[in-house]
Amino acid sequence: MLPYMRPLNFRSSFQYRLFRVFTLLTAFIAIVFLTIYITFEIRNQRAHISAQLHLQAQHLAETIRLPLYAENRPVLQQLAEGATYQIPNLRGVVIKASNGKVLTDVRLPGSDNNADVIEETVEVRSDTLASSPESAISGGTEPGPTLIGKVSLKRSTEDLLLMSYRLVAISCAMTVGFWLTVSLICYLVLRRVTKSFNALMQGIRAMQSGDLSARINVISDDEPGRAASAVNDLANALSARTIELENANRELEAFNYSVSHDLRKPLTVIYSYCQFIQEFCSHNLDTQCREYLREICEGSQRMNQLIDTLLEFASLTRSELHQENVDLSEIARNAAKGLVLIEPHRRVSLCITEGINVKGDRNLLQVAMDNLLSNAWKFTSKREEAVIEFGVMEDEGMPTYYVRDNGNGFGMTDANKLFIPFHRLPGTGVDGHGIGLATVERIIKRHGGRIWAEGEPEKGATFYFTL
Amino acid sequence: MRRLLFVIIALATLFPSLAQAYEVLVLQSSRNAGYEQALKGFRSGCIASQRVVVLSDYAEVDVVRIVREERPRLILAIGDAALAAARKIRQTPVVAVMSFGINAKANLTGITMFAPPTKYCKLFNQLKVHNVGIIHNPDKTGWYLDTAQKAAEKVGIKLIVRKVASPRETLAQLDSLAGKVDALWMLPDTTAVTRETVEAYFRFGQQQAVPVVSFAASYLGMGAAAAVEIDTIEMGRQAGDMANALLRGSRIDTIPLVAPRGTKYRINQSVLGKLDINETTE
Numbered sequence: 174m175l176p177y178m179r180p181l182n183f184r185s186s187f188q189y190r191l192f193r194v195f196t197l198l199t200a201f202i203a204i205v206f207l208t209i210y211i212t213f214e215i216r217n218q219r220a221h222i223s224a225q226l227h228l229q230a231q232h233l234a235e236t237i238r239l240p241l242y243a244e245n246r247p248v249l250q251q252l253a254e255g256a257t258y259q260i261p262n263l264r265g266v267v268i269k270a271s272n273g274k275v276l277t278d279v280r281l282p283g284s285d286n287n288a289d290v291i292e293e294t295v296e297v298r299s300d301t302l303a304s305s306p307e308s309a310i311s312g313g314t315e316p317g318p319t320l321i322g323k324v325s326l327k328r329s330t331e332d333l334l335l336m337s338y339r340l341v342a343i344s345c346a347m348t349v350g351f352w353l354t355v356s357l358i359c360y361l362v363l364r365r366v367t368k369s370f371n372a373l374m375q376g377i378r379a380m381q382s383g384d385l386s387a388r389i390n391v392i393s394d395d396e397p398g399r400a401a402s403a404v405n406d407l408a409n410a411l412s413a414r415t416i417e418l419e420n421a422n423r424e425l426e427a428f429n430y431s432v433s434h435d436l437r438k439p440l441t442v443i444y445s446y447c448q449f450i451q452e453f454c455s456h457n458l459d460t461q462c463r464e465y466l467r468e469i470c471e472g473s474q475r476m477n478q479l480i481d482t483l484l485e486f487a488s489l490t491r492s493e494l495h496q497e498n499v500d501l502s503e504i505a506r507n508a509a510k511g512l513v514l515i516e517p518h519r520r521v522s523l524c525i526t527e528g529i530n531v532k533g534d535r536n537l538l539q540v541a542m543d544n545l546l547s548n549a550w551k552f553t554s555k556r557e558e559a560v561i562e563f564g565v566m567e568d569e570g571m572p573t574y575y576v577r578d579n580g581n582g583f584g585m586t587d588a589n590k591l592f593i594p595f596h597r598l599p600g601t602g603v604d605g606h607g608i609g610l611a612t613v614e615r616i617i618k619r620h621g622g623r624i625w626a627e628g629e630p631e632k633g634a635t636f637y638f639t640l
Numbered sequence: 641m642r643r644l645l646f647v648i649i650a651l652a653t654l655f656p657s658l659a660q661a662y663e664v665l666v667l668q669s670s671r672n673a674g675y676e677q678a679l680k681g682f683r684s685g686c687i688a689s690q691r692v693v694v695l696s697d698y699a700e701v702d703v704v705r706i707v708r709e710e711r712p713r714l715i716l717a718i719g720d721a722a723l724a725a726a727r728k729i730r731q732t733p734v735v736a737v738m739s740f741g742i743n744a745k746a747n748l749t750g751i752t753m754f755a756p757p758t759k760y761c762k763l764f765n766q767l768k769v770h771n772v773g774i775i776h777n778p779d780k781t782g783w784y785l786d787t788a789q790k791a792a793e794k795v796g797i798k799l800i801v802r803k804v805a806s807p808r809e810t811l812a813q814l815d816s817l818a819g820k821v822d823a824l825w826m827l828p829d830t831t832a833v834t835r836e837t838v839e840a841y842f843r844f845g846q847q848q849a850v851p852v853v854s855f856a857a858s859y860l861g862m863g864a865a866a867a868v869e870i871d872t873i874e875m876g877r878q879a880g881d882m883a884n885a886l887l888r889g890s891r892i893d894t895i896p897l898v899a900p901r902g903t904k905y906r907i908n909q910s911v912l913g914k915l916d917i918n919e920t921t922e
Contacts, residue, residue: 239843242836243811302862303838306828307720309856310753310870311674311738319835 265327552580665712669719670696681873685880757791773821777831874902
């Protein structure tokens with residue numbers, strides 16, 4: 174089977190490739206945006222939590238301002254512990270005086286792991302509205318709130334982690350949903366867009382398979398549609414040309430047949446009169462004349478044989494095939510027996526594989542085997558120990574039959590000329606009309622098979638054929 | 641020609657001296673509104689020539705040199721910084737106003753920042769309170785508390801006194817007053833009242849539901865129920881009267897330290913309303 178006759182693989186189809194590109198690109202873009210979104214959102218959440226913690230620290234700073242100024246440790250401890258209950262996920266509260274002295278340090282389990290903790294430190298300053306007695310009376314402005322101390326809050330990020338997992342899960346689910354939706358829409362759009370393209374390909378495949386009457390359904394005026402119209406036009410032209418060629422071929426065959434048939438009649442007259450002269454008037458002829466007459470008779474006979482061959486060759490294409498089970502081994506054996514009877518003195522080793530059964534026209538296959546074996550017989554005539562072999566082998570999963578000999582052989586440059594009718598390779602030194610292998614080729618082709626030859630000068634030749 | 645040259649040189653050297661010749665050197669701590677009003681009042685009461693030096697306008701002012709070179713007859717110190725600068729002067733009489741650190745000294749007199757206790761007692765009576773809490777530093781305001789005790793006893797008010805030596809003690813002392821007082825009297829004591837502790841007074845007042853009576857109207861906005869505010873213009877005028885007496889030749893030791901004569905009540909109606917105290921008028 175030729176490569177272009179292979180059925181179209183779905184993976185190599187235009188539609189699949191486009192779909193694959195679109196879906197992969199969409200998936201890639203979706204993943205990129207998903208990653209950016211998740212990163213941004215997690216950072217945003219972290220910043221939000223930090224801001225929230227900062228506000229909570231500021232609130233606590235407002236609450237502890239007075240006890241911090243008084244360095245009232247029990248009250249500060251109580252306020253810090255209260256903050257750990259009020260503020261969720263709080264892991265620690267550290268309150269320091271303005272000189273850096275730690276007044277309160279409340280730690281909950283997990284506060285030492287800095288990787289999972291966010292810390293916010295806020296300065297505790299005097300009330301901005303508060304003023305000293307001097308300023309209150311003089312109406313002056315204070316230089317700014319004084320530093321009383323610092324408060325640090327540590328908060329775990331466990332909830333942020335859970336939030337991140339939830340965010341990732343929801344985002345991934347939405348992304349997959351989006352991707353599937355886009356892919357489905359893409360598939361539907363591609364299916365519609367490539368409809369005319371697929372119609373074009375289906376039509377071309379039908380034509381490739383031998384259905385020259387098949388035409389492509391033109392369903393749009395886009396590029397594939399216009400290509401379909403062009404292919405249809407080409408197919409129409411090809412079909413018309415094929416019909417013309419078939420007609421011309423039939424006329425040629427009819428001409429061949431009629432010429433052969435019409436030549437036989439005058440030839441028979443010539444041959445008959447030559448026979449008549451030889452039998453009844455030969456005593457009136459001198460030796461020279463009798464020799465001429467014998468030449469005329471032999472020439473007439475050769476011409477008659479040639480006409481028979483031509484008629485037989487022509488009939489190959491005219492007669493109908495009668496398919497049946499045929500034992501090729503038996504045919505080969507019978508043909509070989511006939512050859513041995515003709516030249517019994519020759520030492521020829523005939524190897525015929527038994528049990529080769531095929532389905533075909535018995536008569537035509539017999540002609541083909543006769544030609545192949547007689548061809549091998551003739552070209553091994555100069556060998557003292559000739560070997561002729563008929564067998565079968567497996568080639569690309571199909572049975573391939575062969576006839577092999579160790580005769581004169583041929584150069585592979587002449588391999589294609591072997592099957593041209595009436596064409597004989599120069600220097601063979603073997604009688605014949607050059608029609609035998611052409612006849613075999615025609616029979617094999619009528620059976621839907623193929624024939625080819627391999628050879629090497631003076632080493633032999635092998636003719637392979639399939640059915 | 642020679643005579644004309646002499647006159648020109650004499651005028652050139654004499655005119656600056658004449659321009660700097662004045663009777664009262666006014667040392668003003670800064671350009672705060674209260675100080676400006678006090679100066680305004682002083683000028684309205686004393687027409688003597690003056691030179692005003694605002695200390696906050698300069699990085700450093702050598703007051704001793706100014707006094708030595710310009711020889712004013714009197715120094716008016718407005719504010720604590722001005723008083724601190726004037727304390728370096730030993731000979732020239734000093735009248736101090738708008739200062740918390742005025743105390744008896746040979747060449748110093750002035751007007752205190754403490755309104756007469758009777759004014760406060762009158763206000764407490766109107767507020768119908770009997771137990772009044774006071775936090776103070778005896779070293780700074782002990783003298784005032786003595787007069788306050790006497791004035792309170794006369795009108796049947798009991799003063800519950802807490803003493804502090806540093807601002808940090810104020811908070812604990814305030815806590816000790818919880819449940820024992822009907823009102824809180826905020827004295828202009830720079831130990832008991834600081835920027836860091838002033839908030840505690842009003843928080844105490846809010847938590848205990850008692851009125852806080854302050855000495856400056858600016859605290860009304862923070863939660864004080866009422867204030868006995870000193871009229872700074874009148875204080876300046878009062879200082880002007882002192883200056884006139886000194887310039888007329890009176891000895892400074894005959895002019896004692898006095899309380900401001902001009903005061904006015906300021907109230908925060910919304911705080912009083914929250915404390916269920918009827919509107920109070922002077």
